[in-house]
Amino acid sequence: MVTEGATLNSFASEMRLICPNLINTIVFIGNEEPYLKAEGAVALDAEYEGVRLVARFDLEIIVPSSFPCDIPRVCLCDSSLSEVYPHASEGDGELCLGVTGDILMRLASTTSPISTFLIEILRDNLYSVEYYRRYHAMPFGDRSHCSQGVLEHYVEFFDTNAGPSVVNLIRSSLGLVSYGRNHKCPCGSGKKALDCHGKAIERLKREVPREMLRRDYVQVLDSLGMTQAILAKDAARAKLRDHNHRTSQRRQ
Numbered sequence: 244m245v246t247e248g249a250t251l252n253s254f255a256s257e258m259r260l261i262c263p264n265l266i267n268t269i270v271f272i273g274n275e276e277p278y279l280k281a282e283g284a285v286a287l288d289a290e291y292e293g294v295r296l297v298a299r300f301d302l303e304i305i306v307p308s309s310f311p312c313d314i315p316r317v318c319l320c321d322s323s324l325s326e327v328y329p330h331a332s333e334g335d336g337e338l339c340l341g342v343t344g345d346i347l348m349r350l351a352s353t354t355s356p357i358s359t360f361l362i363e364i365l366r367d368n369l370y371s372v373e374y375y376r377r378y379h380a381m382p383f384g385d386r387s388h389c390s391q392g393v394l395e396h397y398v399e400f401f402d403t404n405a406g407p408s409v410v411n412l413i414r415s416s417l418g419l420v421s422y423g424r425n426h427k428c429p430c431g432s433g434k435k436a437l438d439c440h441g442k443a444i445e446r447l448k449r450e451v452p453r454e455m456l457r458r459d460y461v462q463v464l465d466s467l468g469m470t471q472a473i474l475a476k477d478a479a480r481a482k483l484r485d486h487n488h489r490t491s492q493r494r495q
């Protein structure tokens with residue numbers, strides 16, 4: 244608890260330097276994990292492909308104590324904005340910030356995850372909100388949002404095709420299929436993993452916690468229409484494992 248509070252404290256002071264108008268407090272409720280809650284105005288001044296946008300947003304940001312292994316929640320307090328923007332939930336205005344695995348890998352590869360989050364990830368999302376408010380279109384395309392965007396992200400990350408190979412590669416990163424550097428690559432190329440997707444699988448395994456990657460996995464299955472078939476296969480395999488386990492116990 245003490246270390247978590249201390250880490251949240253350092254995130255809080257870093258956040259005050261980057262977004263001076265956000266008032267933040269560390270919230271402790273009973274035995275729950277403490278979290279950092281920030282409320283107030285965040286200024287946007289960014290340019291993309293010659294379009295400069297300047298705006299201010301009223302936001303509520305929740306940074307969990309598990310950050311940067313989990314992603315902060317960002318809610319738009321202005322309901323007139325969250326009602327029109329397609330990647331905000333209607334109830335509380337929470338923004339869909341992008342592909343979980345992508346964000347976590349960006350946070351894992353920086354020395355200051357809170358600044359990367361505020362200066363890059365949040366800024367890109369606020370730019371999208373403002374761009375959408377003005378032009379009713381997404382500036383970077385719809386990529387990186389919703390299940391189709393999640394699929395596209397992993398196809399690009401693994402540089403493979405949208406089908407069984409991307410599913411198998413994510414499954415190996417999740418430990419759902421056996422993986423070894425010197426075994427055949429799960430993508431089906433016939434090459435050793437070491438000479439194929441081994442590095443990418445290991446990076447995903449190292450930088451994205453399993454339960455987070457699972458969220459993306461379900462979305463990838465969804466966008467390929469494979470959810471039912473694959474999850475049934477997972478369940479059948481678990482059942483078989485149970486059966487074999489019981490049989491071997493009986494033999495003893």
Ligand SMILES: [Zn+2]
Nearest residue numbers: 428430439440
């Ligand atoms: Zn491969």
